[in-house]
Amino acid sequence: MTTTWWELQILCDPSLEETIFWRLDDFGCRGMAGEQKGQSYLIRAYSPQAEFDHLDLAALALLLKQDAVLAHLPKPVVKWHLIDEEDWSSSWKSHWQPEEIGDRLLIYPAWLEVPTHSERLLLRLDPGSAFGTGAHQTTQLCLEALEMRLGQQPETQVIADIGCGSGILSIGSLLLGAKQTFGVDTDILAVTASNSNRALNNIEPERMVVAQGSIDTLPKMYPEPFDGIVCNILAEIIIELIPKMSAIAKPDTWGILSGILIEQIQPIADTLEQNGWAIAALWKKDEWCCFNIRRN
Numbered sequence: 340m341t342t343t344w345w346e347l348q349i350l351c352d353p354s355l356e357e358t359i360f361w362r363l364d365d366f367g368c369r370g371m372a373g374e375q376k377g378q379s380y381l382i383r384a385y386s387p388q389a390e391f392d393h394l395d396l397a398a399l400a401l402l403l404k405q406d407a408v409l410a411h412l413p414k415p416v417v418k419w420h421l422i423d424e425e426d427w428s429s430s431w432k433s434h435w436q437p438e439e440i441g442d443r444l445l446i447y448p449a450w451l452e453v454p455t456h457s458e459r460l461l462l463r464l465d466p467g468s469a470f471g472t473g474a475h476q477t478t479q480l481c482l483e484a485l486e487m488r489l490g491q492q493p494e495t496q497v498i499a500d501i502g503c504g505s506g507i508l509s510i511g512s513l514l515l516g517a518k519q520t521f522g523v524d525t526d527i528l529a530v531t532a533s534n535s536n537r538a539l540n541n542i543e544p545e546r547m548v549v550a551q552g553s554i555d556t557l558p559k560m561y562p563e564p565f566d567g568i569v570c571n572i573l574a575e576i577i578i579e580l581i582p583k584m585s586a587i588a589k590p591d592t593w594g595i596l597s598g599i600l601i602e603q604i605q606p607i608a609d610t611l612e613q614n615g616w617a618i619a620a621l622w623k624k625d626e627w628c629c630f631n632i633r634r635n
């Protein structure tokens with residue numbers, strides 16, 4: 340059965356890009372792409388018709404406009420129309436290009452022919468309807484932090500990936516040499532996407548294990564403590580997860596947390612401190628940041 344999709348087109352001030360991106364993700368959009376259009380920025384986002392009606396989309400448009408007013412920026416122009424499955428995949432895919440991240444990785448859309456030679460590690464990806472194309476600052480911050488963390492003796496590292504989405508951080512860790520990853524996501528579509536991206540990158544199933552669930556699911560998948568934890572979810576959710584992280588960690592476990600806006604640094608830092616974690620480094624990209632943490 341084919342799905343009909345809403346295509347939302349949002350023409351906005353470029354500085355609203357990140358806020359809109361997260362609003363759309365929170366709303367449940369699957370697949371988003373953005374491009375510069377003169378002085379403005381055009382975001383396209385897609386979601387199955389069956390999940391939303393006109394009223395939902397009108398409410399979303401109102402929220403986006405309110406965000407702009409609060410930020411003292413011009414209101415975005417929001418339009419939507421229906422497209423069929425074929426147009427959805429070709430439209431979205433044509434807007435997503437290979438992207439170099441850090442010094443070693445190249446994110447490579449699954450539908451492009453693989454180059455015969457690449458200086459970089461090719462991370463092939465078809466996120467389907469899951470979050471994680473590598474285009475978002477928070478994913479990039481996590482991949483760059485992983486590159487640093489896995490610089491020495493990566494082959495000993497077993498990593499927990501909480502909120503794995505498309506599986507991008509698990510696959511990135513394994514390409515950088517990690518021993519094994521265990522990913523969880525509350526969204527079953529993310530589990531499906533992670534598994535097909537694992538296969539796309541020729542990674543053995545036992546090296547990259549994925550299940551539907553959250554942090555409490557991880558000990559059932561791997562009963563030992565993890566060497567590293569990556570988690571790129573919204574700050575409000577991370578605050579709920581931090582008190583549970585010690586249960587899956589050992590004294591020298593490291594963590595990489597993102598999905599955090601700069602103004603949310605303090606509550607995250609306080610929660611980490613209260614739960615026995617120290618901040619080793621804090622990296623920023625635009626208004627997003629990424630905590631590199633270790634046990635106290």
Ligand SMILES: C[S@@+](CC[C@H](N)C(=O)[O-])C[C@H]1O[C@@H](n2cnc3c(N)ncnc32)[C@H](O)[C@@H]1O
Pocket residue numbers: 469470471472473477478481501502503504505506507508523524525526529552553554571572573576598
């Ligand atoms: C921002 S995406 C990150 C995807 C990918 N790891 C990346 O870095 O691009 C966050 C993911 O976390 C999942 N998620 C949200 N709340 C969660 C929770 N409490 N436990 C596990 N996963 C969760 C969402 O379904 C989504 O796939």
